Amino acid sequence: MTVIVSQLFxxxxxxxxxxxxxxxxxxxxxxxxxxxxxxxxxxMAGAYTVYVLQKVITGAGWSLLIALPIAFAVAGAMGVLxxxxxxxxxxxxxxxxxxxxxxxxxxxxxAARDIFGAPNVQTKAPDALxxxxxxxxxxxxxxxxxxxxxxxxxAVVALTxxxxxxxxxxxxxxxxxxxxxxxxxxxxxxxxxxxxxxxxSGLAGVAGVALTLLGPIGPTMGTNVIIDAFLVVxxxxxxHLKGSVIVAFALGTLQSLIEYSTTxxxxxxxxxxxxxxxxxxxxxxxxxxxxxxxx
Amino acid sequence: MSGLRIRDLRVxxxxxxxxxxxxxxxxxxxxxxxxxxxxxxxTTLVDAVTGLVKASGxxxxxxxxxLGRPVHQIARMGVGRTFQTxxxxxxxxxxxxxxxxxxxxxxxxxxxxRRTSVPTVVSEAxxxxxxxxxxxxLAGTLAHGQKxxxxxxxxxxxxxxxxxxxxxxxxxxHDERDATGALLGVVSRDRxxxxxxxxxxxxxxxxxxxxxxxxxxxxxxxxVAQVQADPKVQEVYLGQGTRDA
Amino acid sequence: xxxxxxxxxxAPPVAPRRRFVLRGPGVGLAVGAVVLFAVAPVALSDFRLxxxxxxxxxxxxxxxxxxxxxxxxxxxxxxxxxxxxxGYAMAMHMKLADAGPGQMPDFMLxxxxxxxxxxxxxxxxxxxxxxxxxVLLPMLVAxxxxxxxxxxxxxxxxxxxxxxxxxxxxxxxLIGQQGTTGGTNGLTxxxxxxxxxxxxxxxxRMVYFIVAASLLALLLIARQLIRSRYGELLVAVRDSExxxxxxxxxxxxxxxxxxxVAAGMAGLAGAxxxxxxxxxxxxxxxxxxxxxxxxxxxxxxxxTLLGPVIGAVAVAWARTTLSEEFPAxxxxxxxxxxxxxxxxxPGGLASARVLLRRRSP
Ligand SMILES: Nc1ncnc2c1ncn2[C@@H]1O[C@H](COP(=O)(O)OP(=O)(O)OP(=O)(O)O)[C@@H](O)[C@H]1O
Ligand SMILES: [Mg+2]
Numbered sequence: 074m075t076v077i078v079s080q081l082f083x084x085x086x087x088x089x090x091x092x093x094x095x096x097x098x099x100x101x102x103x104x105x106x107x108x109x110x111x112x113x114x115x116x117m118a119g120a121y122t123v124y125v126l127q128k129v130i131t132g133a134g135w136s137l138l139i140a141l142p143i144a145f146a147v148a149g150a151m152g153v154l155x156x157x158x159x160x161x162x163x164x165x166x167x168x169x170x171x172x173x174x175x176x177x178x179x180x181x182x183x184a185a186r187d188i189f190g191a192p193n194v195q196t197k198a199p200d201a202l203x204x205x206x207x208x209x210x211x212x213x214x215x216x217x218x219x220x221x222x223x224x225x226x227x228a229v230v231a232l233t234x235x236x237x238x239x240x241x242x243x244x245x246x247x248x249x250x251x252x253x254x255x256x257x258x259x260x261x262x263x264x265x266x267x268x269x270x271x272x273x274s275g276l277a278g279v280a281g282v283a284l285t286l287l288g289p290i291g292p293t294m295g296t297n298v299i300i301d302a303f304l305v306v307x308x309x310x311x312x313h314l315k316g317s318v319i320v321a322f323a324l325g326t327l328q329s330l331i332e333y334s335t336t337x338x339x340x341x342x343x344x345x346x347x348x349x350x351x352x353x354x355x356x357x358x359x360x361x362x363x364x365x366x367x368x
Numbered sequence: 369m370s371g372l373r374i375r376d377l378r379v380x381x382x383x384x385x386x387x388x389x390x391x392x393x394x395x396x397x398x399x400x401x402x403x404x405x406x407x408x409x410x411t412t413l414v415d416a417v418t419g420l421v422k423a424s425g426x427x428x429x430x431x432x433x434x435l436g437r438p439v440h441q442i443a444r445m446g447v448g449r450t451f452q453t454x455x456x457x458x459x460x461x462x463x464x465x466x467x468x469x470x471x472x473x474x475x476x477x478x479x480x481x482r483r484t485s486v487p488t489v490v491s492e493a494x495x496x497x498x499x500x501x502x503x504x505x506l507a508g509t510l511a512h513g514q515k516x517x518x519x520x521x522x523x524x525x526x527x528x529x530x531x532x533x534x535x536x537x538x539x540x541x542h543d544e545r546d547a548t549g550a551l552l553g554v555v556s557r558d559r560x561x562x563x564x565x566x567x568x569x570x571x572x573x574x575x576x577x578x579x580x581x582x583x584x585x586x587x588x589x590x591x592v593a594q595v596q597a598d599p600k601v602q603e604v605y606l607g608q609g610t611r612d613a
Numbered sequence: 614x615x616x617x618x619x620x621x622x623x624a625p626p627v628a629p630r631r632r633f634v635l636r637g638p639g640v641g642l643a644v645g646a647v648v649l650f651a652v653a654p655v656a657l658s659d660f661r662l663x664x665x666x667x668x669x670x671x672x673x674x675x676x677x678x679x680x681x682x683x684x685x686x687x688x689x690x691x692x693x694x695x696x697x698x699x700g701y702a703m704a705m706h707m708k709l710a711d712a713g714p715g716q717m718p719d720f721m722l723x724x725x726x727x728x729x730x731x732x733x734x735x736x737x738x739x740x741x742x743x744x745x746x747x748v749l750l751p752m753l754v755a756x757x758x759x760x761x762x763x764x765x766x767x768x769x770x771x772x773x774x775x776x777x778x779x780x781x782x783x784x785x786x787l788i789g790q791q792g793t794t795g796g797t798n799g800l801t802x803x804x805x806x807x808x809x810x811x812x813x814x815x816x817x818r819m820v821y822f823i824v825a826a827s828l829l830a831l832l833l834i835a836r837q838l839i840r841s842r843y844g845e846l847l848v849a850v851r852d853s854e855x856x857x858x859x860x861x862x863x864x865x866x867x868x869x870x871x872x873x874v875a876a877g878m879a880g881l882a883g884a885x886x887x888x889x890x891x892x893x894x895x896x897x898x899x900x901x902x903x904x905x906x907x908x909x910x911x912x913x914x915x916x917t918l919l920g921p922v923i924g925a926v927a928v929a930w931a932r933t934t935l936s937e938e939f940p941a942x943x944x945x946x947x948x949x950x951x952x953x954x955x956x957x958x959p960g961g962l963a964s965a966r967v968l969l970r971r972r973s974p
Binding site for chain 3 (some may be wrong): 102106108159161163166167168169173175176177182186187213282296300303307336337338341342348353356
């Protein structure tokens, strides 16, 4: 029994990580339809922000907290730059966007190698996050996982509030649903795109900060997580935050259960099979945004 | 020749009833015009008949039930359509467009070989739609009206028995409209034709029968004169006058 | 509603250009054949020739990608999977042949996790099974995945991401199975290729000729497909899948053919890569190599017949030349290639040629 509960907790915390890294994508890919392969490198940038800050600020706790907004700003700025320089020229060519941003991600990885060195580096975790919460003797929840869970929850709530209740949110939704109509209604679509990209990429930076708690960080850390993040958004459905949330936790749980009964490498294959099977049932993902599609 | 029989057709989008219990009979060889204000559900009705959207009720063409079948099977049963915005394969030539349309029944073997000559149906269709001179031109470079004709030509070589045309003369010049009307006459000789149109002049000139759709329901039906005299129709179009696109 | 009433119909000089495109590959193929069979073997040292064999294997994958992506719009980012399946099938056979009848491959004895040959290794002992399997196995996997995915209209970016996820999954899976697949190290240290000693330069040359001939054969197949009615249909599906459906075709089948053929080509490429280069491992088939197959195609011209081949060879050559001395510079250059070519020259070098032609009549 406790085994199941503790596997479930592992699953939920894997899901929380997945959700954090996918959340930004659910904005840029899910809402705008842009496939940004450099999203993983924005995550990396967030992680290295912690690393750099810790050279300046010695307290691990403070550096982590300060890193959150700075990483958001750094990754967000990179996102805006990318949108402005390249992506906005490619809105009509989604597949080409994928390849172009892959090129950008290669360049960013190499830049990280040149600046920080190729080997992975370890950041310091604050003492408060190194401990565990002991529920029963068999059921131990680690603090850093709980922190990530909380962070993911916070990010989802914040993003939902922004999308629902701010004028920026209304504009984003307007542009997503009908770009031309939004444009003629006086919404500066270009600026909305850039802001959306800022927030989406910024969330990648936050995810990067969270990932420093789970292990060493390195130039290729983005590539390792980006595919999973895309799968979450694909299976969750375009234009729906809640789809990504549900799928992230479902995938996390599935993965932890399969890993428990087999191995990590088998789990990878089975999760892929599960996603293909799922798409048989729901080709547009869990939730679909109905639009007239005939072209 | 077969006719179209629709019973209690319903389509809803997230609760919104775009087509709301339509009964419609189109006799074999008829040229039926489907009119109605914007958003009346005309295009959605055609979408339902051709399998593009899910619908309930029944749609018979001849003896066969169409609902519930995938789009390409319905097409193979002799039902063809055009779209509100002309959709041709812009990166292929006029000839290639027509050749593809003519080829749904081809064996895999003949698909894997090159086209050595122009099939007779294709060259006939080229004459009918008056695009013989543009045969080797990329379809993307055609004028708007010519694209619409190419679409109709594709239906001809596809050898459909039921043509569903969605606003075929929208954006056409006067001469082009007349040419299209004449084309309708030729086409309907051995086919059943349904035309969605906003252009009232065009309708008056070429319709044999008319159905008026409003808010997903059939409002009125009959000859052009009958429909125009119907007070319900006048009410719906009141303030809009006769809308010429 | 569209309001363009009359647009002047300027008939562009389409006909001559088309004829050029149609005749081009014929001439190009002939020139290519002469270069591959007459010039290269004479002009290049043994070492360079075996490098060229490696590049040509990559070019074989590129031919398939050109068909699926350039013509069919299927951006397949998982060709490494098929390359790997073909490669592992061939490598397993060669390992078993090296070991001799009834024996286990050396690495299995070395890792010592197994007492007997796993059952799924056994059939690869027979060349009559292993050789067809190098092509048919990838085609089968592509068929299964493709029919599931295309029938449910999963397309565009979704398809690209799924195909990439498959590459990631297979690579991670193989790494996890060290005892039976060699794990990260993969399969290597081959002695013979169907009885011929691979250390002998003469036999390496023979491998080169097999690779070159296979590439030519694949080009002929691709050329026939592109010029056939099927090729026109494939372009139609790429440009407007729904429209094709309303003409009575099932676009899923049209795409499936291109995808399966491309998979078979990648499989054959992988199979020949093993004797030509002497190794197959997960690092050659994961996400990164899979997307690198695509860049050569983009550089050369995705929608042309010979463009992908030329692009693939050029990029592979540049990689070998640059990455040894300036690994960092090579990564930057590769990134820039993706950005500049795809964003600003989507037709690749082939389109640059056409542009130049237009400018200077
Ligand atoms: N896929 C869809 N999702 C949601 N609503 C839709 C969809 N397709 C159509 N509708 C709605 O259904 C109603 C009927 O649309 P339809 O396109 O059939 O009208 P129409 O009679 O063809 O109008 P028009 O003359 O402007 O072409 C409209 O209110 C439209 O907004
Ligand atoms: Mg309509």
